Amino acid sequence: MQNLIEIGNKTLGHLTKKGSHQSLVNVSNKESCEFNIEANKVNLIRSTFDQGLSAKVFIDLKIGSSFNNQFNESSIETLTDKAIETAQASIADEANIIAENQGQHYFHNNIEEQDSDWMNSLLSQFLEESNRLFPNTIIESSVLKFNKEQNVMLSSSGSLLTSLQTNYEGFVMFTTKEGKKSSSFNYSYFIKNKDNRPLMETSGLRELIQQSSEQINVRKIPNKFTGDIIITPACIGDFMNSILSYIETGHLLRKQSFLQNKLNEKVASSLLTVRSNPNSSEFANKLFWNSEGFLVKDEVYFENGILKNYLLSDFGARKLKEKRSVSSGTHLVIDTGEIEFLKMVKSIKKGLLVARFSGGHPADNGDFSGVAKNSYYIENGEIVFPVSEVMISGNYSQLIQNIGAVSKESINFGDAKFPWVHFSGVTVS
């Protein structure tokens, strides 16, 4: 860590000497070791070491930045020259202000050494169980990875933030194949610390692989309808990230959001509460500060359907004369509800259980459409059959108002925690 601080201080010194009025420097290094699975077999062990040095420069309300992954003297010279040149050439904007002093803090989270034997044992057990229970399912393009990451942020305002964390990260993808038939692929991911929980019991994998084994025999829905959908925890994150994009700097700065000027208004069902909890002890991975140099805190975006905060950067907040977000837009949590998932299904006369969504970019007015993948037709309170070639269409503004229920149960992915959510008024075709 001391080495990273020295490099950061040296870079700050160079920037000041070369004419930067205010500067922000991030220095990092990361060691990873990854076990890769192809076609049900571990076929590669990959070790990587990387590092990064970024400089952000403020000169007369102009900003420039540069990034390199080399720490030698000539690279630091080149990086600082480039950052200064970029800032000097830029256009002044009163919103370009460096983050104020965040103090001096050292953060750490779950420091442990890589255990390759445990990684191998976890994967071997998982592959053996998958092969035994679901012999036609192929685990492919999957990884289990150990990460050890050190980060340092220094600024001319006086901030010195340092962090060290380790964790295990996984991505598991699978397809079932029987004769000439293939299921749609599905996947889940997790970030966790070393524990005794089998991989099959992590991030809903057992249920998803079980579903994959059933999705060999899919059917088309009987007819087009407008009705109910339940979105699973593994899928709701994609929807929520799309919805949150409408309260982010990009949309709001362009004044192209259906949530523009709706702060403190009821824009969604009372059942919807969405938070960003970057410091939560529930998560194996944490975030301590953002790219603008601010410490991040927990924050609520929608509380009982009321839009409480925008997800604005400091730059965006100054442009719009609004409050900046104190969180990060990451580590999302949707608060759970009162009803069990199975009772939620029972309440639906005709609908869809959506386990993966493959959609186009939503429109500025909130319109979205895409293919419901790995999904099931629901009729008279029963999950009836897995579907094929089903398109769902709707509007996010309407969707968040039309929430029928949120499940009691939820899944913790290690950097996000989501329940099942029941929406109505979606076109299924």
Place this chain on the structure above:
Amino acid sequence: MDWNLNQNKLSGSHYTELRAQENRAFHLTMLNGEINVNRNSKESGVSARTLINGSWGFASHPEIKKDSIENVIAKSIKNADDLNRFKKQAEAFHFSKMKGAVGRKDHSFSQNKFSEKELIERLSFFDNIIAKKYPKLINRTVNFRGQNFLKEIINSENAETFEHYCRSFLFFSFSMDGQSGPVELSDFVGGIGEIESNLPEVSKFEECIDELYRHLVNKTTGVHAEAGVKEVILGSNLAGILAHEAVGHTVEADLVKGGSVAKEKFNQVVGSTLVNMTDFAHTAYGEICPSPVYFDDEGTIATDTILIDKGVLKSFMHNKESAAEFGVIPTGHARAWGFSDEPLIRMRNTAVLPGEHHLEEMISSVKDGYYLIDPSNGQADSTGEFMFGVRSGYEIKNGKLGRAILDTTISGVAFEMLKSVTMVSNDMTWNGLGHCGKKQMMHVGMGGPAIKCQMNIGGV
């Protein structure tokens, strides 16, 4: 730039490849005349990958020096040995041994580089043209983006290659208020080469933005498409993404081994006889493709792969390992994005080949359907089911273009949809802006003509 990797001897009885690489990127964006993104980056390092008794080991380090090179080679061997130790029993494995590629390719067209000030002045120049011509826009975004990839590779089969690929673009996006909220469209000019050699003439730029503005104005009164299976004309920009998503991914050999439905369709009819599809290595019809690959990241000479010939599926795409397993010659599809990434089976320049029809006669042949022009994102599936977003299109009623449509999504099952192809236009467009995401990012080219077929379209 050269790292002289050939000074490093790759000894031992096992296969090893060594790659030194540098990726550079810059991104400058103006929103309504104000800069809101201005950054550049450079990442470099060295990696080694070793195969011992069917187990791969890989290691990378950011410093390209004698000791770090020795260390990554040693670590990659240790990782392969560790994996063999973890295996309970030895497994049969396949690997194509062949003479490695030797050569150099440089697309950088070196010349005087713009200073940061000159870059911003030029971006402002194009932004001012838009601001003056179209005062009714509620937002205009212009940006310059550039990428450089420098790679030097050696392997224990005597490959020695160096490649410098670069591409750069001027990208522009317009927004207007429409009947059902703001609507947006975007386009770009550029391709292979540095930004200094890729800026358009003013007349060419005005031609592009006039066309974009015309479609945007039409979209302000656009309607939702009617949901369901429809007869559509996919414009040439969509045919490229069709080639990539609908067919390309399903015939990558790693996905074939992972359960793709294409496995049983080899040498089978998968489309109408009008359908021909090729993954070009670097050159098509005498022109350099948007993402040319002369030798891949395993040191294999890259050659074209005919995927579909007159409706029959003819080939999968391979790296050395899968080629040996399938008993074919590798054609150079192993590609890695960054120095610390391992090569994966990737597409290069995937295209539907032109046919004999004219776009006008294709549109006039549709009684009730859609002409779809501009794609956004896309995704493939092991079942062959694919989807892509559509940002620009029109209704076709009785052979005539009608109202513009709002953003939508289209989907289909590749090897069924291709059988519905009844007309293919005689022109072809390449899109060189594309990125593919499959564990790692990768720059790819996509191309094609206009196609008449049946598709499922999202809407009301």
